[in-house]
Amino acid sequence: MAENKKILTVTQQVKELVYDIQNKAYLTGQAREAEGKKNYEAASNMQASDDEENSYQIRRSLANAFSSLKSLLGEYLSEDKSTSNNLIAKEIDDNGVLELAFELPSNYNNSSADALGNGIHAYLVDMALGDWFAITNPEDAASYVQHSAISLENVKRALYKRSRPERPTYS
Template sequence: MAEASETPTTPATTLGAKKPVTVTIKISWLLYDIMNETFLRGRTIQNKENHKEVASMFASEDEENREKILRSIKRGFAEVKTELGEYLNENGTTTDNSHYDGSTNLVMNLVMPSNFNEAATTGVGEAVHAYLANNAIADWYIVTNKQDAEQYYALAAKNY
C-alpha cells in the first residue's frame, strides 16, 4: 500500500506556491502484493506436470528470496526518484550499494507546481507502488519464470 499526502496550506500562501506532497511506500504492503501476485500467477498456470517450476515462481519471505526482492525494490525506487527528480525535495549527493533490509518504509518528498491537482495525490502514490511491485516481479521472473518477465516489465512501464 502506498500513501501520498499533501501538507495543508493556508489560503494566503496558496497563490503560486509550490505544493508539498509526501509519498510513503509501506514495505509490508509492497512485499505482500509481490508475494501474492507471484502466488496467484503460479496457481493459474499450475498443472500435474509443472509443480516444481510453479513452486519456484512464488516469491516468499525466505531470506534469499527477500534479499533479491528488496534489491529490486531499492533499484526501482532509485529509478522513480530519478524520473521525478524535477519535483524531488531532498538533498542527496552521495549514494552507495548498501543493503536495504526493508525495515523502514520508503519515503519521497515532492514539491509540486501550484497548479498540481490535489485529487491526483493518491494516484501518485499508487503509481509508485504499482511500478515497484511490477518491476520487482519482473526481476524475480527473469530468474524463475522468464516467459512472464517481459509482461511485468511492460506493466511497470505503464506505471512509470
C-alpha cells in the same frame, strides 16, 4: 514574485510492497500450474517467500526500482542526498517506509494524490516482479516490465495534473 510551491509527500510501506510482490508471484505460479504451462515444481519455484535468499532478491529488486523511480521523477523530487552506495536502503531491509517528497507548482490538483501513490506502488511492484521473474520465470518477466511502463505513465499523468485558475473577484 514569490513562488508558492506545494509539497506532496507519498509514502509506501515496504511490508505492503513485499506482500504484494509475493502474492502476485504466488498467484502467477498457481495460474501457470493450473494452465498446464508449468509443473508443480516450476510453479513452486516461481513463488517468492520470506526465506532469506528469496527475501534478499525481492528487496534488492525493490531497491533498484525505487532508485530508478526517483531518477525518472527527479524533476519534482525534493531531495538533498549527496552520496550513494550499493547497500539496500535500511527502510527496505527493515520493512520501513519509503518516502518521496514532491515539490509541485501551486496549481497542482490535489485530487490526483491517491492516483500518484497507487501508481508508484504499482510501478515498484511490477518492476520488482519483472526482476524476480527474469530469474524464476522468464516467460512472464516481460509482461510485468511492460505493465510497469503503464504504471509509470499513470504516475506521470497524476504528477502533471493542474487545477484550473480561479477568476479574481473585485469589490
